[in-house]
Amino acid sequence: xxxxVAIGLPCGILCSxxxxxxxxxxxxxxxxxxxxxxxxxxxxxxAGASVPSIIASVSLVNTRQMLYAASFAKECSRCSRILxxxxxxxxxxxxxxxxxxxxxxxxxxxxxxxxxNLFSQSSWAWANFAGVLIGTSVNVPLPIAAFAMTSIFxxxxxxxxxxxxNIVAMVFAMFGVFGCKVLGLRGPAIxxxxxxxxxxxxxxxxxxxxxxxxxxxxVDEL
Amino acid sequence: MSWDEFWIxxxxxxxxxxxxxxxxxxVLKGRELPQGFSYALGLIPPAVFAALVANDLLxxxxxxxxxWPAAAPLIAAVCVVIIALRTxxxxxxxxxxxxxxxxxxxx
Numbered sequence: 001x002x003x004x005v006a007i008g009l010p011c012g013i014l015c016s017x018x019x020x021x022x023x024x025x026x027x028x029x030x031x032x033x034x035x036x037x038x039x040x041x042x043x044x045x046x047a048g049a050s051v052p053s054i055i056a057s058v059s060l061v062n063t064r065q066m067l068y069a070a071s072f073a074k075e076c077s078r079c080s081r082i083l084x085x086x087x088x089x090x091x092x093x094x095x096x097x098x099x100x101x102x103x104x105x106x107x108x109x110x111x112x113x114x115x116x117n118l119f120s121q122s123s124w125a126w127a128n129f130a131g132v133l134i135g136t137s138v139n140v141p142l143p144i145a146a147f148a149m150t151s152i153f154x155x156x157x158x159x160x161x162x163x164x165x166n167i168v169a170m171v172f173a174m175f176g177v178f179g180c181k182v183l184g185l186r187g188p189a190i191x192x193x194x195x196x197x198x199x200x201x202x203x204x205x206x207x208x209x210x211x212x213x214x215x216x217x218x219v220d221e222l
Numbered sequence: 223m224s225w226d227e228f229w230i231x232x233x234x235x236x237x238x239x240x241x242x243x244x245x246x247x248x249v250l251k252g253r254e255l256p257q258g259f260s261y262a263l264g265l266i267p268p269a270v271f272a273a274l275v276a277n278d279l280l281x282x283x284x285x286x287x288x289x290w291p292a293a294a295p296l297i298a299a300v301c302v303v304i305i306a307l308r309t310x311x312x313x314x315x316x317x318x319x320x321x322x323x324x325x326x327x328x329x
C-alpha cells in the first residue's frame with residue numbers, strides 16, 4: 001500500500017507538469033489505474049507526441065494486462081461473474097505481483113485479492129492527487145520522479161523465483177524489448193518482449209523436460 | 223494539456239484497458255486448461271517484469287548522450303536490486319531507487 005504512495009506522488013508530480021489538476025489526476029487514477037500508463041502520458045506529452053500517438057502507445061503498453069487477467073483464470077473459475085469482473089478490472093502491475101504470490105502460497109481468495117486491489121487503487125489515486133498538489137508548488141526533476149516506477153518493477157522482478165526456466169523467460173523478454181526498440185516498435189515493445197520471454201522459456205521447459213505434458217498449441221495461444 | 227485532449231486520452235485509454243483486463247479472464251474462466259498452458263501462464267510474471275524493467279532502462283540510443291547518462295540509471299538499478307533482495311519491500315525499493323538516482327545525477 002505504501003509502495004503505491006511512493007510511486008503515486010511522483011506520478012502526480014509528472015501529471016502536474018502537463019497542467020492536469022488534482023481532480024483530473026484522481027479520476028485518471030481511479031478509472032484508468034495503470035502506473036506505467038500514467039507515467040507515459042505526461043512523458044509523451046512533454047516530448048511533443050500527438051494525442052492519437054499517445055493513445056496508441058499507452059493502449060499497446062497496457063495490452064500486457066491481458067496476460068495478468070489470463071493468469072488468474074484458474075483462481076476465478078469458482079467465483080461469481082460480478083466478483084471476477086471487478087477483480088479483473090482492478091488488477092494492475094503491483095497488485096498482480098502481490099496476488100500471484102499470495103495465491104501461490106495458498107489460503108487466499110479472489111475476494112481478499114479484490115480487497116487488496118481496492119486499497120491499492122485508492123492509495124494510488126489519492127497519492128496522485130497529493131502529487132499534483134506537491135508538483136504545482138515544488139520543482140522536482142521529472143526523470144528522478146519517474147525512476148520510482150522503475151524501482152518498483154525491479155523489486156517485483158528480483159523477488160521472482162530464480163529457477164532456470166524463469167531466468168530464460170527474463171533474459172529473452174529483455175532481449176525482446178531491446179530488439180523491438182531497435183526495430184522502432186516502441187509501443188508494443190513490452191508486450192512483444194514478454195511474449196518472446198514466455199515462448200522461449202516454454203520451449204526451454206519443454207526441451208529440458210520441466211514442462212508437464214506440454215500440448216503443442218499451449219504456447220501459441222498466448 | 224487542455225480539457226479536450228485530456229478527455230479523449232482518458233476515455234479511450236480507460237475503455238481499452240478495461241477490455242484488456244476483463245475479456246481474457248472471461249474467455250478462459252471455467253474451462254479446463256491444458257497443463258502445459260497453465261504452466262506457460264506461470265511464466266508470465268518473470269517475463270512481464272523483465273520486459274518492464276528493460277523498457278525503462280535499455281534503449282538503442284541510450285549511450286548517445288555519453289556514458290554517464292546511460293550508466294547512472296543502471297547503477298541506481300543495481301542499488302535497487304540489492305535493496306529489493308534484502309528488504310523484499312516495494313516501498314524501500316522505490317525510496318532507495320529515487321534517492322540513489324537523485325544522488326548519482328548530482329555527482
